[in-house]
Amino acid sequence: MKRVLVLGGGVGGTLAANLISRKLKKQVARGDVKVTVVDATGQHIYQPGFMYIAMGGESAQHLQRPERSLLDDEVSMVVATATGIDVEGSSVELDNGDRLHYDQLVIATGSRILPERIEHFAEEAHHFYSAAAALKLRKALDAFTGGTIVVGIAGMPYKCPPAPLEVSFLIESELRDRGLREKTHMHYCSPIGRAFTIESVSEMATPILAEKGIELHTFFNVDEIDPAARLVKSLEGEELAYDLLILVPPHAGAQLVIDAGLAPAPGGWLPTDRHTLKVGKRNNVFALGDATDLPLSKAGSTAHFEAPVVAEQVAANILGRTPAGKHASYEGRVMCFFEVGDGKGTLLQFDYDHPPKPPKPGKVWHLGKIVFNKTYWNTVPKGRV
C-alpha cells in the first residue's frame, strides 16, 4: 500500500488531501493507497476572518469547524502534533509516540507568528493574526477617542500582505463614521521603499493613503518599541509616537521543518520548486501554502491554487506517470480581494509572469470578499471552486 501523508489541516493541506484522494479514487477504494492528514488540533480555522473580528461584525466561533467535516470520507485524519520528520527513513514522528511512514509527503504546516521577537510587542502592540488578538484590537478601537495610530510591519514575509493596508483603510473609514477622524493622525509604515511589495498594487494604494490623509513612511523596519515614551523606532533611525500601535508580528515557518533540516533558520521557509512544488529537489516531498519560500503572497488563495498541482504531482508519482494536464505545473497564480474602506474593494489577480492590474475600487469587490468569506466552508476545502 502506498501512503500519502499530509501535514497540516489548513486550506492547503485539506484541499490537497481531498484532491489526491479523488485523483486516486480507485486505488484508495481498493486499499492500495491511503491518504492521511495529520493536524495538531483537528479544528480548521479560517484565518482571513480574523481581520473582520477586529473590524467588527465577525466572531471567532464562525471561523472554526472540525477538520473532519471538511475532509472526504476516504481521507483519514490523525489529531496529533508532528514532532519530527525523518526524510531518509520516510517517516513522521508524532507526539503520541506513533511513527507514520510515507511514500509521498505533503507539508502544509503554514506559518506561525512570533511577537516575542520584538521586545514589548505583547504589552504595547495590537495585531489581528489570531482571534484573541483581533478581539483585543476591536476593544482598543472601541475605547479609542482620538490620538495617533501607527500601523506597521515588524517582519517580512507575513500572512496576507494587503492586510495592514486594508486595516488602515478600514480604520480610517470607521473613524470618519464615528466623528473621530479630525482628532486622529494616522501613519502607515512600510518596510520597503514603497507602500506594497508589488509595484502595481503600490501605485494603486499610495494615492488612496494620500486621499485618506494617512501618512506613508517607507523603509520603516520596526526595530524597537519604547513603552515608557510610547515610541516605535525603526532600524533606519526614524521614530513615531503612538497612542494606538498596530503591528504585523514577525512570522516564521514551522519549527518542525527547521528541526528536520528541511528549511533554514530563522525563517523556516521550505525551499520549494516554483513549478513542481517539490521541496529541495526531493521527488516525494511537496510543500504548499505559507510553508514555502516562494516569492508569493502567504495567503489561503496561494495554497488554494497550489493544491491541485500538488495533487497531480503526487498522483503521477504513485501511478508512475508524468504529471499532465492544466495542473501539471504551478504558474504562481494568486487571487485575492483587497478592502479599501467605505464599503469598497478591489481584486488582485496575478501569477509569476503577470503582475496584478487592480480594477478601480468599487462595492462589487468588497461584496465579493464578504460572499467568499461566507461561502468558504462549502467551496474551497472541498474543491468546488
Add this chain to the structure above:
Amino acid sequence: MTDTATPAVTRTIDARGSFCPGPLMELIRGIKEGQVGDVLAVLSNDKGSKTDIPKWVEKAGHRLIGVFDRGDYDEIVVEKLR
C-alpha cells in the same frame, strides 16, 4: 566600478533566486545581526535590488560601497556604519 574598489567583505549574503523584497530583507537581517564596520555583500539576480538596496542604505545611514555587475547577478556591497 571594479573589484579594486571593494574592501574586505565580512559576510556574503547569497540572495540569488530570491525576489523583491527578499534580497533587501536578507541585507536588513544581516545588518541587524552584524557589527559596526562590517562589510556585507549581497548577491542578487532580482533587477529591483540594485535600485531598492542603495535607496535603503541611504535612508538607513549606512555606506554603499558599490554595485558590481557579475554577469548573471549583481553584487551590492554595503558597510554598516551605526
